[in-house]
Each structure stands twice: as C-alpha cells, then as structure tokens.
Amino acid sequence: GTGRTAKLKIFRGDASGGEEVEYEIPLVEGMVILDAVLYIQAHQANDLAVRWNCKAAHCGSCSAEINGIPRLMCKTRVEEFEGREIHVGPMRAFPVIKDLVSDVSWNYEVSSKITPFTTSQKAPFTMYEEDVERLYEPKKCIECFMCQDVCHVLRTHHKHPEFAGPRFFVRNQWLEMHPMDEADRLGDLKEKNGLGYCNITKCCTEVCPVGIKITDNSIIPLKERVADEYYDPARWLMRKIQGR
Ligand code: SF4
Ligand code: F3S
Ligand code: FES
Numbered sequence: 001g002t003g004r005t006a007k008l009k010i011f012r013g014d015a016s017g018g019e020e021v022e023y024e025i026p027l028v029e030g031m032v033i034l035d036a037v038l039y040i041q042a043h044q045a046n047d048l049a050v051r052w053n054c055k056a057a058h059c060g061s062c063s064a065e066i067n068g069i070p071r072l073m074c075k076t077r078v079e080e081f082e083g084r085e086i087h088v089g090p091m092r093a094f095p096v097i098k099d100l101v102s103d104v105s106w107n108y109e110v111s112s113k114i115t116p117f118t119t120s121q122k123a124p125f126t127m128y129e130e131d132v133e134r135l136y137e138p139k140k141c142i143e144c145f146m147c148q149d150v151c152h153v154l155r156t157h158h159k160h161p162e163f164a165g166p167r168f169f170v171r172n173q174w175l176e177m178h179p180m181d182e183a184d185r186l187g188d189l190k191e192k193n194g195l196g197y198c199n200i201t202k203c204c205t206e207v208c209p210v211g212i213k214i215t216d217n218s219i220i221p222l223k224e225r226v227a228d229e230y231y232d233p234a235r236w237l238m239r240k241i242q243g244r
Contacts, residue, residue, distance in 0.1 A: 002027050006078050008036055010048070011089035014098045020087065021045075027078060033088060034062055034073035037100065049098040057209060060144035064100050065089045070146035070207050073100075091149040093158075104145050110164050113192070117175060118183040125180045137217060138174035140210040141167065147204035147214055153197050163194035166204035166214045173218035176225070190226050195219070 004027045009020040023040045034052055041048045053059040055074045062073040067087050078086070094102040119125075147166040148154050154165050164172075172189055175181050189195045204214045212218070229235055 002029055006036060006081075006086065008033075008040070008086045008088055010037065010040065010100070011087075011096075012045075012048070012099055013096065015096050018096075018099075020089075029079075031078050032074050033064075033066060033071070033076045033078060033086070036078055037073060037088065048100075050100045058142060060142035063091055063144045063146050063149070065091060065149070070144075070149045072144060072146075072209050075209060091145065093149040093151075093155045094145075104148075106158075107143070107145055107148060107165075107167065110168050111171065114164075114168060114171060114175070115183045115185050115188065117178065117181055119180045120182060121180055127179060131177075131179050134177060135174060137212055138170045140212055141170055142210060143167065144209060146207045146209065150203045150207045151198075152201065152203070153194075160194050160197050162192055163197050164192075166198070166219065168193065169195065169198070169222055170212060170214055170218045173222055176222065186222075186226050186229050189222055190230060195222060195226060198223075 005024050006027045007022055007024050009022050012018050012021045023044055025036050025039050028035070034050075034055060037048070037050050038052075041050060050062070050073075052062040052074060054061070057072055057075045060072075063070055064073050065071070065088070066073070066076055067081070067084075070091060073088070088100065090096050090100050090102040091104070092102075094104050094106065097103050145167060151166055153160060153163050169189075172185050172193070175183070176185055198219055200215055200219065202215045205212070205216070208214055
C-alpha cells in the first residue's frame with residue numbers, strides 16, 4: 001500500500017433513480033478504477049453491481065462514465081485523478097439496470113439488422129495485403145459501446161430511433177470495404193441507419209479505447225459513398241431507368 005487513500009463517488013441506484021455514495025479505499029500504486037470498485041464491493045458494499053470480465057481492456061464489459069466521460073474502468077488509473085474528485089456512474093445513453101450496469105441490449109438489436117457478410121465465392125479467399133490492412137482497424141472493435149454512449153445523437157435519448165450509432169458505422173464500413181462481400185448496404189445506411197444524423201463531432205473517435213478512427217475511416221467514407229450514390233444526378237437517373 002501507499003499509506004494513502006482515495007475517495008470515489010459511485011452511483012447507487014437503478015432505472016427509477018438513485019444517488020452517489022462516497023467510499024474511501026486504501027490506494028495501491030498502479031490500481032485502476034475497476035480495482036477500486038471491486039475493493040469497495042468486497043469490503044464495503046457487497047450489493048454493488050458492476051460488469052467486468054477480462055481486466056485487460058479486451059472484453060469491453062467494464063465501460064462506465066468516469067467524471068462524465070466514458071472510459072474502461074480496467075484501463076483507467078486512480079492516480080490519474082490525484083487531487084480531483086472521482087465520480088463513477090453507468091453509461092447514460094442506455095437504461096440503467098443497477099449501479100454501474102446499464103442495459104446495452106439495444107446495440108445487439110441494431111447489429112442483428114445489418115445485412116451480414118455475403119459472398120458467392122468459396123473460401124479460401126485470395127486477398128491483397130493492402131485490403132487486409134484496411135480491414136484490420138474496424139475489426140479491433142471490442143464492443144464496449146462507449147462511442148455509442150458519448151454520441152450526442154444517441155445520448156439525447158435516442159432522438160432519432162433509427163440512428164445506428166458510430167459502432168455500427170464501423171461495422172458497416174468493414175463489411176462494405178471487404179473485397180469479397182457482395183451485399184449493398186448504402187440504401188440501409190441512408191434510410192434505416194440514419195447516417196445523415198451524424199454531424200461529424202468526432203466525440204466517438206476520442207473515446208475509442210482501441211484507437212479506431214471512427215469518424216475519419218468509417219463514417220466519412222460511408223457518407224461520401226452515400227452522397228455519390230444518391231445525390232449524383234447521373235446515378236439518380238440510372239436508378240430511375242433501372243427502376244431501383
Ligand atoms: Fe468501443 Fe471503439 Fe468499438 Fe466504439 S468502435 S464500440 S468505442 S471499441
Ligand atoms: Fe456521433 Fe461520432 Fe458522428 S459522436 S455525431 S457518430 S462523429
Ligand atoms: Fe474487460 Fe475492462 S474488464 S475491458
């Protein structure tokens with residue numbers, strides 16, 4: 001131990017409401033917020049609800065809002081807040097179940113409606129190295145849903161119910177740029193996934209724990225393709241002629 005202590009204010013409550021409760025814990029050098037929360041759960045509040053799995057920034061389960069910003073609790077050091085108050089709460093863009101646990105199941109519903117990888121070719125596929133590299137970044141997503149939590153379009157309580165959110169623009173972009181995939185998702189992106197509601201604030205990119213450049217590498221390329229496809233007069237005419 002360091003002989004020092006740290007104080008954390010943790011949201012205790014559920015969908016009907018709640019309040020922050022302050023806990024004081026012995027500060028161990030290098031401890032992360034998840035260590036502190038688990039210490040509190042073990043020694044001071046056995047009924048404190050928290051979701052976690054890997055403790056290594058891989059599973060995406062321990063997302064929470066720390067001082068109002070979505071962070072992985074297992075990747076955020078307590079010492080980072082030296083001299084400042086530490087507030088820990090659940091992700092607010094989703095319904096709170098209890099304490100630090102929010103219900104992220106809406107995201108899986110959105111995911112299930114995206115046209116899956118579709119190909120008529122038989123594996124093994126031949127792929128070029130530059131394609132493989134481009135496909136690598138979106139695949140790093142650990143589905144922590146922190147980009148969803150921070151995006152104002154979802155945060156202002158799902159103002160546009162059809163807005164899929166940054167995580168699913170990343171998924172769409174991966175599928176759309178996959179050289180073997182033959183499905184077309186541009187129509188869905190425009191009509192059903194609400195791509196147009198994103199006004200490129202880039203907050204999603206800032207919070208991504210695996211460093212996916214969500215806005216620059218997924219959202220903007222998709223927006224450009226939708227614009228080419230739907231707002232280019234020559235293409236518009238082609239679609240009319242072909243009756244699409
Ligand atoms: Fe989390 Fe990044 Fe995936 Fe969004 S894109 S869910 S922030 S890992
Ligand atoms: Fe939201 Fe990211 Fe766009 S935060 S508005 S999806 S750039
Ligand atoms: Fe798995 Fe934090 S516990 S990402």
